[in-house]
Amino acid sequence: MRSMRGRLVAILLVSTGAVWLCAIAWIYWSTQAQIEQVLDARLREAAGMVNSLLTDNRIEVAVAASEATELPAGFGSGVSYARQLSCQIWSLSGDLVSRSEGAPAGELSPASDGFSETVVDGERWRVYAIANEALGVRVLVGDSVAVRDRLVADMIKGLLLPAALLVPVMALLIWLSVRQGLLPLRDLARSLRQRRAEDLRPLDHAGSPTELIPPLEALNGLFRRVEAARQRERDFTTFAAHELKTPLAGLKTQAQIALASDDRTVQSAALAQIVHGVDRTGRLVRQLLDLASVEAAEPPRQVEACDLAALTRQTVEELAAKAAQQGVAIAIAADDEAGRAAGRAEVEPFFFTLALRNVLENAVLHSPLGGTVLCSLRQTEGCAAVVIEDEGPGMDPAEIGRATERFFRGRRKAASGSGLGLSIAQLALGRTGWSLTIENRGPGLRVTLSAEPSHG
The missing domain is CATH 3.30.565.10 (Histidine kinase-like ATPase, C-terminal domain)
Structure with a gap:
């Protein structure tokens, strides 16, 4: 990805999304565990209340199971969770004494006391059992695991739906934040575009973000090196023109002397000066080329x-x-x-x-x-x-x-x-x-x- 803005937005979205997914997983597992604890407490409470009513003879054994689901135990979405419970009362000899409406005909659990999970008629149940030795019965209160799962799913949906609706808002805020954060770069680019080619003044980084100071200092260093190189080129051109002007003028003068004179001695002397001048000029040109080569x-x-x-x-x-x-x-x-x-x-x-x-x-x-x-x-x-x-x-x-x-x-x-x-x-x-x-x-x-x- 070549766009710095796009890259930053993508990194932030992926990072935030990963954190969000971890938070969702944590919410799911913690919420599920807490709901399971609450539902188990409801099972234990319902079974204990039925057993207490039976022990105190405040309810008949034959109707105890059917009335157990009428106990006030509201839970979730305005629906009484107690009405979702199924209750059975079995004699210790193994006979079904009573069961609530909607409870399966088969035994909810063979356990005599405590929690257990069983499969009855192809459906999984979470059951709490209490054995009443004095009355010779076992009280079984259970609920369908499928109902529990649906209840957990409804609770989590209620928590996650607002979060999901905030994802587009979060993405928009991230994009706007990155765009705002990169404004100094756009200002720097605009400032450089507006500069003339010969303007190599240092960039002022007073008040610039800390992250921009190193590239600004590097640019200023580059400007200084380019200005120094340009100055060397100007000096080189000036000095070279000055140094070449003198020997070339001398060569022309000696050539004119040789052409104007019929004296062999004068001509020989002029030609010797020309040879000397050519040697000097050739050495100067070679040195100028060497200087340029070493500098480059x-x-x-x-x-x-x-x-x-x-x-x-x-x-x-x-x-x-x-x-x-x-x-x-x-x-x-x-x-x-x-x-x-x-x-x-x-x-x-x-x-x-x-x-x-x-x-x-x-x-x-x-x-x-x-x-x-x-x-x-x-x-x-x-x-x-x-x-x-x-x-x-x-x-x-x-x-x-x-x-x-x-x-x-x-x-x-x-x-x-x-x-x-x-x-x-x-x-x-x-x-x-x-x-x-x-x-x-x-x-x-x-x-x-x-x-x-x-x-x-």
Whole structure:
């Protein structure tokens, strides 16, 4: 059932119906037991009165049975229940002395005293017997079990009929109550439908029902995340447009210079600048795509241990040739005990490789001609770490805290940098539970990629 209202109404109707049926069963059995007790008391009372009248000689034995049913014993629906009784008087020798009108000819019960149930002429009877030894007779007073059952059924019908008439009323009240109780949901839906697409203001849950507060808080959290994502997209678009505008303008200028000049030297220099600009623009575009890819990717649910040394060596080999073209060497520190201990670590290969590549490229860009970028595996506080050290100018201490901001380039920036490398690295490492640490090391910068303690 998809309707919450219908489901609630059905649950309440079924639950109430089950309780009602249990109450009906309890009323039936308790009422039947109480009526049985009352009817048995009437039998005992009628038999005792007949026996008392016989003992006191206030009634003749021959007419005692016929007059027994005239005793005042009203019960139920305005009909005298005493008139439904049958009375027999038998001698102790086994002869029928007297019986009331409508009483069966056969003996109601062979018992001499107390209650018993018998079948006479195919009909079940409930009988109470009293033996009068002084008069030599037995007084038997009984009633038909069928009459009793009918009387019990009439009593229960009288109790249950009003209850049955209330069932539709109860169902209507339940439906109205559920409808009224779900009005806050309808109000919330109407409020959301009336909102503009760009309106991501938090929903006010002051005065809202307690049950609505968790979904309202969840919606507000979603609005905040969507607004943050939209802001990132706006910033991304703004910064990308700004950063691409400059190299594209430079490419156009160099192309115009090459076309306008007949000097081979000028043309070669312009073409070299074009190649450099294309490389820079290509790296910027790749970084922008990497940034978008990392932001859209979900953190891995389960990270398995992988060969950290192999991933590091593979990344270094991929960048070594390009770094050599810029006059910079990338070296991996000699294998030692600390490096071997950090050889395997829990990390997602894609995110780690992406972060390491961007950090290495950043180190190469800031290294002087003939410089070396050193990459080493270490153990930091019991956790695996990869440390990249360059021989560049480093960063101003006041700027280190902003080094991972997007498109941030400090005063000691590289000519071909874009300010995205460290930002991508930090974001990628965050997806796999690692962290990025930046610090000056005298001449140069030290960047550490390390696993969080829970992942080491």
